[in-house]
Amino acid sequence: MQKNIYILCPPKKATGGPEALHQLGYILNSLGYNATMLYSKYRKNPVHPFYKKYNVPHVMSIKDSSNTIIIIPESMTNFIAKYPLSEKKIWWLSLDFYEVLMNSREKKKNWFRKLFVPFKHTEYRFEANKTVTHWYQSQRTKEFLETKKLDNQIAYLCDYVTExxxxxxxxxxxxxxxxxxxxxxxxxxxxxxxxxxxxxxxxxxxxxxxxxxxxxxxxxxxxxxxxxxxxxxxxxxxxxxxxxxxxxxxxxxxxxxxxxxxxxxxxxxxxxxxxxxxxxxxxxxxxxxxxxxxxxxxxxxxxxxxxxxxxxxxxxxxxxx
Missing domain, CATH: 3.40.50.2000 (Glycogen Phosphorylase B;)
Known part of the structure; x- marks a missing residue:
């Protein structure tokens, strides 16, 4: 049975990363797969006008399932723990935003969350996890990933200049x-x-x-x-x-x-x-x-x-x- 594919993306963002994610959704659907954008926050009309042309359907939430694939940009790896059953594909569209945004999220946590939610369960730091696969967009990221002990082979995937x-x-x-x-x-x-x-x-x-x-x-x-x-x-x-x-x-x-x-x-x-x-x-x-x-x-x-x-x-x- 074909799995459902969800592509995690921030709503209403018009930068290189969200465009690459929408391009991926467009290509997957044109090849006959079932790809849907999963916007990370609720927003009215979450699709940025730049990306409506890709015509990728969207949802705000999904059920965690072993029959689900979630593509996660490196800037949002904190969502990995939220979906323990699903297959996760981390697409490294940059290298630096992973560490920068992870540290930023940690600084914003209140004392209660820091005390009662273990750090390793809220942020991904390359813990062993067979449901996680990594894709790299650049040679620089490839060389970085090759220094890590990973459960699955890494793979190359790059976006493209829009038509x-x-x-x-x-x-x-x-x-x-x-x-x-x-x-x-x-x-x-x-x-x-x-x-x-x-x-x-x-x-x-x-x-x-x-x-x-x-x-x-x-x-x-x-x-x-x-x-x-x-x-x-x-x-x-x-x-x-x-x-x-x-x-x-x-x-x-x-x-x-x-x-x-x-x-x-x-x-x-x-x-x-x-x-x-x-x-x-x-x-x-x-x-x-x-x-x-x-x-x-x-x-x-x-x-x-x-x-x-x-x-x-x-x-x-x-x-x-």
Whole structure:
């Protein structure tokens, strides 16, 4: 008998993690499985408008059962203990949020809960548990999981750049002297560069619809991200599909070629972030855009094939009898 699949997700959240979870639900249902979003908190109209297109049904609660599979993002592993009978698949969409959010939850507990509910029963710290399987999205996470003693084999599963960024995709891009950046990441470094390079238009990717972000990336020559990469971040991949060059740091998954496979010379270590060196590199990219963008073609092709790869990997993770 086919098992019911539930995908745990916070309601009304529009970030890379929830999008990946909805993409998984969409793929599972398109392959003939019975996948439903399980929102972690009650909210009226819990589906964020960005994800209604995936058309995945949703519920607010389920019955724990051995005939149930629950997919749990690493940021919500505290739900593992709530469903002892169900199969649990932890999907590691980042590495850092696991520890950060676990510690945050512990700090919020009142004295009564801390006294009467044992710590090991409320948070998951890799205790032996044959009902738990781990999926990794990045090489960085894979190497972390390989240091743990686990009951089941780990498996790879990565999300993909949404179809919106492929719609009416031109063969050649009409680029302007624009540089985009995420104002939530490495803003102090960006502000300094903006003052040194006022000849370029600097556009923060904020307060935009998804269509506006896509159109902005399609006219930009360069996207800069000197922030921390907790997982395989979406915006840099969306930028590549949009014909934009990338310049990043090396923190988090950005340090791994499997996770961010752009040329190494465009991934800068902290000691290489001196203003004069970065300014010269940015000027080179902006002046020689067509030539430089060719250097990204291999990883751009990899990103363009992510949806096909995800479908094939889902088939391996859920083989049909």
């Amino acid at each position: 919106l960024f492929f719609e009416d995709l031109p063969e050649t891009f009409s680029k302007e002297n624009c540089i985009t950046y995420n104002p939530k990441k490495g803003l102090d470094k960006i502000e300094k560069l903006k003052s040194l390079l006022p000849q370029y238009q600097w556009i923060p990717l904020s307060q935009m619809t998804r269509e506006e972000m896509r159109d902005t990336l399609r006219k930009a020559k360069l996207h800069i991200d000197f922030g921390y990469f907790p997982g395989r971040d979406k915006i840099p991949r969306e930028a590549l599909i949009s014909g934009t060059c990338l310049l990043t740091g090396r923190e988090g998954t950005a340090a791994f070629k499997e996770d961010l496979g752009i040329p190494e010379k465009y991934k800068l270590a902290p000691d290489a972030l001196q203003s004069e060196k970065v300014v010269a590199l940015i000027n080179h990219i902006m002046t020689h855009y067509e030539e430089v963008f060719e250097e990204y073609k291999d990883f751009r092709k990899f990103v363009a094939n992510e949806k096909t790869a995800m479908i094939e990997n889902v088939k391996k993770l859920f083989p049909k009898d």
